[in-house]
Amino acid sequence: MSAKQPTIKEIAKRLNISISTVSRALHDHSSIGLRTKTRVKELAKELKYEPNQAAIFFQQRKTFTIGVILPFLSELFFSSAISGIEDVAVKSQYTVLLGQSRDDANREKHIIETMKKHRVDGIIISISKHTTNYEHFNRLRQSGIPVVFFDCIPNMTDIHYVACNMVSGTVQATSFLLKNGHRVIGLINGPEKLYASKQRQEGYQIAMSKHRLKYDPSLIVNSDLTKEGSRKAVKELLEHKRKVTAIVTFNDYVALDAMQYADAQQVAINKDVCFVSYSNLPMVEYLKYSPMASVEQNPYLQGQKATEMLLELLQKKEEDQTDNSSYKIIIDSHLVEYKQ
Amino acid sequence: MSAKQPTIKEIAKRLNISISTVSRALHDHSSIGLRTKTRVKELAKELKYEPNQAAIFFQQRKTFTIGVILPFLSELFFSSAISGIEDVAVKSQYTVLLGQSRDDANREKHIIETMKKHRVDGIIISISKHTTNYEHFNRLRQSGIPVVFFDCIPNMTDIHYVACNMVSGTVQATSFLLKNGHRVIGLINGPEKLYASKQRQEGYQIAMSKHRLKYDPSLIVNSDLTKEGSRKAVKELLEHKRKVTAIVTFNDYVALDAMQYADAQQVAINKDVCFVSYSNLPMVEYLKYSPMASVEQNPYLQGQKATEMLLELLQKKEEDQTDNSSYKIIIDSHLVEYKQ
DNA sequence: GAATATAATGCAAACGATTGTTTACCGGCA
DNA sequence: TGCCGGTAAACAATCGTTTGCATTATATTC
Numbered sequence: 001m002s003a004k005q006p007t008i009k010e011i012a013k014r015l016n017i018s019i020s021t022v023s024r025a026l027h028d029h030s031s032i033g034l035r036t037k038t039r040v041k042e043l044a045k046e047l048k049y050e051p052n053q054a055a056i057f058f059q060q061r062k063t064f065t066i067g068v069i070l071p072f073l074s075e076l077f078f079s080s081a082i083s084g085i086e087d088v089a090v091k092s093q094y095t096v097l098l099g100q101s102r103d104d105a106n107r108e109k110h111i112i113e114t115m116k117k118h119r120v121d122g123i124i125i126s127i128s129k130h131t132t133n134y135e136h137f138n139r140l141r142q143s144g145i146p147v148v149f150f151d152c153i154p155n156m157t158d159i160h161y162v163a164c165n166m167v168s169g170t171v172q173a174t175s176f177l178l179k180n181g182h183r184v185i186g187l188i189n190g191p192e193k194l195y196a197s198k199q200r201q202e203g204y205q206i207a208m209s210k211h212r213l214k215y216d217p218s219l220i221v222n223s224d225l226t227k228e229g230s231r232k233a234v235k236e237l238l239e240h241k242r243k244v245t246a247i248v249t250f251n252d253y254v255a256l257d258a259m260q261y262a263d264a265q266q267v268a269i270n271k272d273v274c275f276v277s278y279s280n281l282p283m284v285e286y287l288k289y290s291p292m293a294s295v296e297q298n299p300y301l302q303g304q305k306a307t308e309m310l311l312e313l314l315q316k317k318e319e320d321q322t323d324n325s326s327y328k329i330i331i332d333s334h335l336v337e338y339k340q
Numbered sequence: 341m342s343a344k345q346p347t348i349k350e351i352a353k354r355l356n357i358s359i360s361t362v363s364r365a366l367h368d369h370s371s372i373g374l375r376t377k378t379r380v381k382e383l384a385k386e387l388k389y390e391p392n393q394a395a396i397f398f399q400q401r402k403t404f405t406i407g408v409i410l411p412f413l414s415e416l417f418f419s420s421a422i423s424g425i426e427d428v429a430v431k432s433q434y435t436v437l438l439g440q441s442r443d444d445a446n447r448e449k450h451i452i453e454t455m456k457k458h459r460v461d462g463i464i465i466s467i468s469k470h471t472t473n474y475e476h477f478n479r480l481r482q483s484g485i486p487v488v489f490f491d492c493i494p495n496m497t498d499i500h501y502v503a504c505n506m507v508s509g510t511v512q513a514t515s516f517l518l519k520n521g522h523r524v525i526g527l528i529n530g531p532e533k534l535y536a537s538k539q540r541q542e543g544y545q546i547a548m549s550k551h552r553l554k555y556d557p558s559l560i561v562n563s564d565l566t567k568e569g570s571r572k573a574v575k576e577l578l579e580h581k582r583k584v585t586a587i588v589t590f591n592d593y594v595a596l597d598a599m600q601y602a603d604a605q606q607v608a609i610n611k612d613v614c615f616v617s618y619s620n621l622p623m624v625e626y627l628k629y630s631p632m633a634s635v636e637q638n639p640y641l642q643g644q645k646a647t648e649m650l651l652e653l654l655q656k657k658e659e660d661q662t663d664n665s666s667y668k669i670i671i672d673s674h675l676v677e678y679k680q
Numbered sequence: 681g682a683a684t685a686t687a688a689t690g691c692a693a694a695c696g697a698t699t700g701t702t703t704a705c706c707g708g709c710a
Numbered sequence: 711t712g713c714c715g716g717t718a719a720a721c722a723a724t725c726g727t728t729t730g731c732a733t734t735a736t737a738t739t740c
Contacts, residue, residue: 005483007725007726007727008726008727009726009727017689017690018689018690018691019690019691019726019727019728020689020690020691020692020727020728020729021688021689021690023726023727023728023729024689024728024729027728031687031688031689032687032688032689033687033688033689036688036689048482050456050457051457051726051727052398052459052725052726052727053457053458053459054394054397054398054401054403054459054725054726055398055695055725055726055727055728056726056727056728057394057397057398058392058394058395058397058398058695058696058697058725058726058727059694059695059726059727059728060695060727060728061394061695063394064458065437065458068438072419073413073419073422073423074416074419074420074423074622076414079413079414079419080414082413082438082440083413083414083440086438086439086440090450090454093454095437095438095439095454095455095458096437096438096439097405097435097436097437097438098408098422098426098435098436098437098438099426099435099436100422100423100426110430114430114433114435115435116390117390117391117393118393118404118405118435119392119393119394142388143345256623256626260625260626282414282622283596283623283627285600286596286600286627286628286629287623287626287627287628288626288627288628289626347695347696347697348696348697348698349696349697357719357720358719358720358721359696359697359698359720359721360697360698360699360719360720360721360722361718361719361720363696363697363698363699364698364699364719367698371717371718371719372718372719373717373718373719376718376719391696391697392695392696392697394695394696395695395696395697395698395725396696396697396698398695398696398697398725398726398727399696399697399698399724399725400697400698400725401725
């Protein structure tokens with residue numbers, strides 16, 4: 001049924017020439033005569049010869065594969081990012097080896113091991129929310145496998161990354177509310193440890209002080225990003241002694257849960273209390289309630305940039321430049337207002 | 341910085357023994373003395389030796405990689421499927437090489453070529469809606485790369501596939517509406533060519549005849565699955581001379597667009613006209629309107645089954661069994677009613 | 681026709697590991 | 711002493727391709 005794939009050797013034997021000649025002929029090497037070239041190419045086509053990539057990978061110590069590790073594929077943010085990654089990768093003949101960490105540190109570690117075994121040329125990763133030990137990243141560095149972080153970035157020095165400027169995004173989001181006359185604005189933030197949470201808090205504070213308003217820490221509450229956590233958080237804000245008229249949420253999923261809870265409490269969404277968030281959401285137009293505005297994080301662009309960065313690093317590595325600088329790209333986010 | 345990875349050769353040289361001894365020692369081969377074994381293993385650990393998978397892949401003519409080609413990663417149906425695929429694959433030490441066809445036949449073809457080059461061991465694919473030429477699949481077969489189709493399956497003989505029984509699902513969906521007293525039920529189907537559309541139509545007819553109702557072909561309209569197409573389709577049904585009180589839609593995305601249009605026409609969703617669909621949707625609970633019920637297609641399970649099937653085929657291939665039977669798994673779908 | 685330049689090809693090592701076949705050495709036994 | 715069996719290790723081929731270097735034809739020139 002499945003005859004063995006023909007090899008360069010096979011072609012050489014049939015044409016009664018040497019293996020190296022065949023190889024060179026197929027690569028249009030200048031030192032091969034025209035007649036031989038065409039003879040080789042014709043036979044190759046006839047036999048449906050295809051180079052054995054596995055052999056080439058091995059020979060070249062390169063697999064043209066990049067590993068991509070994401071917490072969840074099913075979130076639009078990540079699936080958009082991976083689209084961006086794939087698009088850029090494909091253009092440069094790279095393929096994508098996929099891993100889903102499900103926000104589980106062990107799974108993440110295991111995936112990285114597997115990818116290392118597979119000798120991926122490089123890795124793009126948004127780390128799991130629960131990754132606190134960075135040992136495996138150090139090991140990657142030791143193995144000389146370039147890593148580009150994006151979105152969720154570890155607290156390490158000398159790393160390459162692409163990220164979205166959440167500070168300015170949050171400033172915009174908060175300012176938007178302030179301009180609309182809100183004065184008591186709550187922030188449902190993510191877990192305190194996350195860098196992303198810190199940035200949001202910073203942005204919130206900046207916006208407040210820009211408008212010469214006192215910063216009230218009790219207006220910032222944390223959600224563990226579960227439904228229950230978000231409900232608790234919004235409850236706290238709704239019951240706050242000062243009348244909260246607007247809320248910035250860590251992301252759209254939090255916003256949905258918060259709005260759902262508020263709605264159940266007879267709060268008129270975006271009237272009694274306005275919501276502003278970060279956009280991860282598909283299908284906004286079909287939703288029962290959506291935030292008034294969201295900070296766009298451009299996941300597709302982030303994916304593209306991360307991939308371009310990685311390809312550049314690979315290029316540099318190939319040219320054996322021992323440049324120790326770390327690459328950083330910070331993408332600006334901007335507020336998108338939704339039609340209500 | 342990145343010292344070259346140590347090889348088996350390196351170990352051999354340092355210990356002044358032969359390469360093969362090292363290899364066998366690391367594999368706990370019985371013919372290697374205990375002392376040598378421990379010496380080898382210790383040095384291996386010390387040098388942080390890791391076998392070069394690229395070399396092994398090449399040597400064993402196997403990559404432990406399966407290619408997965410899907411139309412869109414961002415649809416929940418597919419991202420769930422890929423979760424199932426990944427979970428099973430990981431357990432058997434396989435990794436997933438990803439390709440997104442975006443429902444584009446050329447892209448699909450190109451991805452397959454790349455995967456063939458990468459010498460994936462097998463492929464799992466849900467074909468693009470616009471794939472009409474199956475030449476590339478035949479070529480895969482010739483190369484001896486097993487393929488498991490799922491979800492969207494080509495009209496070919498002797499293929500392996502996992503699919504969901506859409507006929508019975510549609511029978512259930514339609515019967516559900518009939519039991520609720522509806523008599524004039526519309527069906528917004530997908531493109532006529534699709535196998536999936538044919539199954540839905542068949543189910544619809546079966547349900548009708550079971551209830552001794554005449555089959556009225558004018559109640560079946562097609563959508564090209566774009567927003568505009570679905571709006572046109574529902575418009576036709578809403579303006580049908582018989583008063584359509586319920587509609588079965590090809591999938592949830594169609595349902596959303598149809599319901600949105602109907603809503604804009606002052607039709608009370610799931611009161612004036614009831615909707616039943618096929619579930620591809622995340623976040624049903626947050627939606628403005630959702631179908632009364634959906635046929636669950638178990639994408640995660642389909643992904644798992646497809647991967648198990650592929651692994652079995654690979655096993656068989658390895659054992660060189662030339663069994664020509666084709667594997668088919670048909671998963672039963674069932675109706676899920678939503679709380680309104 | 682010999683020397684020389686040039687074009688065309690072949691040789692062989694290398695990439696890192698696996699694995700079938702030999703070899704070396706030892707003790708035991710007739 | 712010589713043969714056998716067994717254990718432990720070495721040898722060598724192999725997987726398919728690339729590539730530096732050597733070698734052989736062919737053409738050019740005097």
